[in-house]
Amino acid sequence: MHIKYALILLLVIIQSCKTNKTAEDESIKSIFYQEQRAFGKPILNYLYNNVYALNSLNEIAFTEKLDSLQSIITTHLTNHKNKLDKKTYTNEQFAIKLFFDKYILEYPLYHEEFTGEEIILSENNLSKLNENLKEFNHANLLSSRDYIVYMEAYIKIEAIKILESFIFSNLDNQQLNANWNVIESTFTNHAVSDFWKQEYLYDHIDNMGIKNIGNLYTNFINSCKTPEYITKISELYESQKKGRESHIIETYKEIDGYELEMHLFLPDAEKFKEERTTMVHFHGGSWSQGKPDWFFETGQEYAKQGLVVAAVEYRIKGKQGTYPFESIKDAKSAIRWLRENATKYNIDPNKIIATGNSAGGHLCLATALIKNWNEETDNLEINAVPDVIIVNSGVYDLTNNQNKWIVENIVNKDLVKEISPNHLIAKSATKMLLIHGEKDMNCSYGSAEYFYNEMKLLDNDIELHTIKGADHWIWLGRHSAEVAKITREYMEKLNLK
Numbered sequence: 001m002h003i004k005y006a007l008i009l010l011l012v013i014i015q016s017c018k019t020n021k022t023a024e025d026e027s028i029k030s031i032f033y034q035e036q037r038a039f040g041k042p043i044l045n046y047l048y049n050n051v052y053a054l055n056s057l058n059e060i061a062f063t064e065k066l067d068s069l070q071s072i073i074t075t076h077l078t079n080h081k082n083k084l085d086k087k088t089y090t091n092e093q094f095a096i097k098l099f100f101d102k103y104i105l106e107y108p109l110y111h112e113e114f115t116g117e118e119i120i121l122s123e124n125n126l127s128k129l130n131e132n133l134k135e136f137n138h139a140n141l142l143s144s145r146d147y148i149v150y151m152e153a154y155i156k157i158e159a160i161k162i163l164e165s166f167i168f169s170n171l172d173n174q175q176l177n178a179n180w181n182v183i184e185s186t187f188t189n190h191a192v193s194d195f196w197k198q199e200y201l202y203d204h205i206d207n208m209g210i211k212n213i214g215n216l217y218t219n220f221i222n223s224c225k226t227p228e229y230i231t232k233i234s235e236l237y238e239s240q241k242k243g244r245e246s247h248i249i250e251t252y253k254e255i256d257g258y259e260l261e262m263h264l265f266l267p268d269a270e271k272f273k274e275e276r277t278t279m280v281h282f283h284g285g286s287w288s289q290g291k292p293d294w295f296f297e298t299g300q301e302y303a304k305q306g307l308v309v310a311a312v313e314y315r316i317k318g319k320q321g322t323y324p325f326e327s328i329k330d331a332k333s334a335i336r337w338l339r340e341n342a343t344k345y346n347i348d349p350n351k352i353i354a355t356g357n358s359a360g361g362h363l364c365l366a367t368a369l370i371k372n373w374n375e376e377t378d379n380l381e382i383n384a385v386p387d388v389i390i391v392n393s394g395v396y397d398l399t400n401n402q403n404k405w406i407v408e409n410i411v412n413k414d415l416v417k418e419i420s421p422n423h424l425i426a427k428s429a430t431k432m433l434l435i436h437g438e439k440d441m442n443c444s445y446g447s448a449e450y451f452y453n454e455m456k457l458l459d460n461d462i463e464l465h466t467i468k469g470a471d472h473w474i475w476l477g478r479h480s481a482e483v484a485k486i487t488r489e490y491m492e493k494l495n496l497k
Contacts, residue, residue, distance in 0.1 A: 032080050032083070039076050047103070054103075055111050055113075055114055077093060091144070095145075097132075102149060105153050107125075135147070142195055151196070158186070159178035159182050163321065172211070172212040173212055175318040176201070176213065176318075183197055201216065205233070208290065209292075209293055210244070217233070244263075247265050249261050249263055252337040253330065255375065258315065261313040262310050262311075262334060263295075265296075265303040266308055266346075272346075273346075275346055276346055277352075278352050279307050279308070280310045281298075282354065284358030284393075286359050287324045287359045289316060290359070292311035305497060314327045315327055328370060331363040335352060336382040336384050351388075353387065354368070355390040358393050358472065365391060365394060367386055368389055372418065373419065389431075390433045399417060399420050426458070428455075432455070437467045437471050438470055439471050452464040
């Protein structure tokens with residue numbers, strides 16, 4: 001009995017030691033991570049706030065700057081080498097490498113975008129990146145945030161190369177197809193491949209919709225070996241499909257093999273018999289992503305109040321490989337189509353409201369201010385100018401560094417001024433409501449204020465409403481009610497309901 005109790009006591013002591021050791025290790029790691037965050041915060045701020053300046057440097061200066069920042073973090077890790085367990089130390093070492101290697105990976109892309117200079121990385125930097133190739137197919141790394149971020153950058157860059165080869169020209173959903181191509185050629189581990197396919201498929205459906213992705217969707221559902229991924233994707237796909245079945249969908253334009261959709265929400269014809277005010281919505285998404293679906297729910301609500309509502313699909317970079325010039329042509333074609341079909345849908349052609357968020361807001365401004373950039377197939381005798389525009393967080397300046405990609409394939413870089421509202425100040429018959437967040441970091445409040453002041457000097461019918469303390473996404477979250485109230489009161493004042 002004494003031996004039995006002694007063994008039990010020994011096991012208790014051993015377990016207690018293990019528990020204490022685990023607690024001690026966790027405490028050490030906690031202190032390490034706290035210090036690492038303190039070291040890392042100013043570095044992250046620098047990298048975030050100096051993207052243009054950093055990537056405009058030549059490769060030697062760029063690498064030296066990046067190495068100096070990385071050494072701060074690696075020195076901190078080295079100082080804790082004897083305190084941290086081996087696994088934690090190794091994982092952190094790899095995570096730090098991936099974090100900074102991502103900037104090397106993206107450098108040629110951004111350097112060319114910002115300076116116009118095409119470069120090939122040095123052998124030393126290429127060697128750093130090639131070391132990471134060995135890790136791509138390790139499923140255990142899927143829990144690493146730095147691995148995920150690095151791989152997203154890798155897939156983006158490889159997809160760009162595919163898109164530049166034009167093998168997907170005139171094919172819808174070009175970005176998704178290019179991403180899919182990279183995933184299938186990069187990941188041989190089925191679990192890793194399934195992960196990335198569901199990531200990009202979900203993102204595409206969420207941000208660009210389900211139109212013309214049936215083959216990729218079916219391919220994924222039939223080949224995926226992870227049940228939770230199948231459930232996740234199929235539920236989203238079916239919900240989007242249901243949303244498309246709730247209203248009328250017309251093709252308002254066929255161009256380069258694409259059939260562009262007009263999603264129409266109509267009021268009760270028995271209740272609202274006279275010609276109706278029509279609200280035309282252009283989604284945001286930096287002319288690169290976005291979908292009409294984002295306005296479906298709001299469109300249904302406005303239709304109940306007696307408005308005809310049109311949510312417009314227009315060409316974007318992520319689907320058709322186009323630029324804002326094409327988006328503007330589509331926006332003007334959409335307004336013309338609505339006026340041309342006014343009788344069919346009981347539309348008052350003199351009460352057309354164009355509204356949009358961010359890039360969609362820019363398209364509203366474009367339809368009102370830009371006289372050229374019309375589709376050759378359009379009937380120019382039909383007016384493409386809305387009677388009213390309501391712009392949330394609009395893009396007023398397309399000539400800044402952030403938007404250099406717009407003219408990446410154009411010799412005359414000044415052409416962007418022809419579609420930049422702050423270069424198009426003029427007298428307009430269109431009534432304008434501008435709503436903008438005071439702390440918008442995506443589309444500066446100053447650019448909206450400049451447009452308002454210059455348009456006001458010409459005695460235009462224009463209002464600017466400032467959302468105090470708000471960032472870019474004022475149509476979402478805590479500021480959405482204020483935006484809705486301003487919009488509602490403005491429409492009531494103009495008797496547009």
